[in-house]
Amino acid sequence: MKRSGLGRDGALQQKAPARAGSQVRVRAVREADLAQVIEIDARVTGLRKRAYWRDIFERYGRARGGERLFLVAADGETILGFIVGEVRDWEFGSPPCGWVFGINVQPDARLSGIGTQLLAAICDAFRRAGVKRVRTLLARDNAEILSFFRSQGMMAGPFIPLEKELE
Amino acid sequence: MRLQRSTRLALYSVLEFAAAPERQISAAQIAEKYGISPHHLAKVLRDLGRAGLVESVRGVGGGYRFSGNAKRLTLMDVIELFEDISASSEANTDAGAASDVGGALGMVLDEIDDIAKATFRSISIETMLKLVERRRGARAKT
Numbered sequence: 001m002k003r004s005g006l007g008r009d010g011a012l013q014q015k016a017p018a019r020a021g022s023q024v025r026v027r028a029v030r031e032a033d034l035a036q037v038i039e040i041d042a043r044v045t046g047l048r049k050r051a052y053w054r055d056i057f058e059r060y061g062r063a064r065g066g067e068r069l070f071l072v073a074a075d076g077e078t079i080l081g082f083i084v085g086e087v088r089d090w091e092f093g094s095p096p097c098g099w100v101f102g103i104n105v106q107p108d109a110r111l112s113g114i115g116t117q118l119l120a121a122i123c124d125a126f127r128r129a130g131v132k133r134v135r136t137l138l139a140r141d142n143a144e145i146l147s148f149f150r151s152q153g154m155m156a157g158p159f160i161p162l163e164k165e166l167e
Numbered sequence: 168m169r170l171q172r173s174t175r176l177a178l179y180s181v182l183e184f185a186a187a188p189e190r191q192i193s194a195a196q197i198a199e200k201y202g203i204s205p206h207h208l209a210k211v212l213r214d215l216g217r218a219g220l221v222e223s224v225r226g227v228g229g230g231y232r233f234s235g236n237a238k239r240l241t242l243m244d245v246i247e248l249f250e251d252i253s254a255s256s257e258a259n260t261d262a263g264a265a266s267d268v269g270g271a272l273g274m275v276l277d278e279i280d281d282i283a284k285a286t287f288r289s290i291s292i293e294t295m296l297k298l299v300e301r302r303r304g305a306r307a308k309t
Contacts, residue, residue, distance in 0.1 A: 140281060146289035147241070153297065156286070 024080060024114060026121040029061045029070040036079035037072065044104050056102070060084055066129045069122050073105070073114045081105035083118040087129050092159070098126030098134040103145070115148055137161060174249040176203060176211045181245055182299065184221055184233035185292045193230035211249075218248050235292070242295065243287035252284060 029037065034057050042048040060070035067087040073080045084102035088094075100122060105114045123134055135157055138145055170178075179201050183192060194212055198205040212231055215221045220235040246252060263269035 140285040143241075143285075143288045146285065147291055147294070150289050151291065151294045151297070153301070 024073050024075045024117065026071055026073050026117050029057065029072045029082065031057065031061070033072050033074070033079050033082075034061075037082050040079065040082065040104050040106050043107065056084060060086065066125060069125050071118060071121055071125075073118055079106075080109040081114045081118055083122050085122050085126070085134075087126065087131055094159075095133075096131050098123065098129070098131050100134060100136040103136075103148075116152065119149075119152055135159075170246065171250055173207070173211050173214075174246050176201070176208055177215055177245050177249055178242065179203075180208070180212060180215060180231075181220060181233070181235070181240075181292060182295055184231060185235070185237045185240075186296055186299070188233045188237070191224045191228060191230040191232050196230070214248060215245075220245070237292040237296065240292045241288055242290045242292075243284065245292075246287055 034053060038048060038050055038053045041053065056070065060068045063069075069086065070082070070084045072082045081104060082102070083100060085098055085100040087096055088099050089096045100119070103115065103118060105118075126134055134154075136149060136154070138149070140146075180197055183197055183200070194205055194208050197203075198208045212221060212223075216223060216231075220233070220240070221231045222234040223229070223231055243252070261269070264273055
């Protein structure tokens with residue numbers, strides 16, 4: 001399987017056309033972006049998870065080699081959205097595939113194609129890493145993000161998520 | 168979750184109209200394409216009209232036209248016009264439901280229903296039209 005690197009920050013640049021007068025580009029996250037990523041997440045989820053995002057930055061933002069990805073959509077110095085994912089190998093017998101486990105766009109920047117740009121960029125990176133499939137997992141009642149992934153052509157996969165209370 | 172006939176006709180119709188929003192399509196054209204009763208379809212179209220999803224166009228070449236928002240309208244929005252999807256599964260309402268076996272069976276069926284509802288809520292008419300196009304493209308290749 002081909003596993004190529006991401007290259008430098010600019011390697012994933014993509015222009016999002018929909019925000020009038022702006023030049024949104026998708027690039028690898030930088031340490032200076034982290035505060036804005038935390039704020040976007042906090043605005044959407046209501047939780048300010050600084051330690052979590054610091055850890056994600058250390059593990060995904062600093063990763064090189066193209067299998068752990070933490071990308072942002074930036075308009076100049078302003079971060080409008082982010083996406084985090086990785087290539088996972090042989091989980092429950094599944095051939096290596098790309099996993100997206102975090103995506104969000106500032107509420108007032110939505111419906112302008114930024115989520116689409118972020119997903120396209122991470123899918124390009126997954127392709128360069130040699131995988132042919134992308135997966136995600138999200139709450140059944142998260143209709144907005146579910147609809148987004150559906151609109152990108154994603155369908156139910158062959159796995160069923162299960163859980164139980166630990167007594 | 169099994170969709171009733173009227174619901175399926177409504178979904179066929181909405182998807183036909185939304186695929187060509189500028190075009191007026193007659194009920195007879197849809198009835199012929201899907202091999203369904205024009206009488207039954209007319210009732211479904213009236214309900215869709217009352218919900219503001221289609222509008223009738225009178226005169227020569229008249230018919231119906233899509234008047235909803237394909238990006239926002241979900242499969243569930245259409246389904247809910249024709250079915251009470253909040254109703255419990257049959258296993259939760261029949262005579263054996265109070266038993267432990269009936270209760271456990273009801274839990275499993277509710278789980279299936281919940282997944283089906285989430286799926287219908289997450290798919291917009293626009294997304295469905297993309298899916299139709301993908302299928303058409305895949306069939307054209309074979």
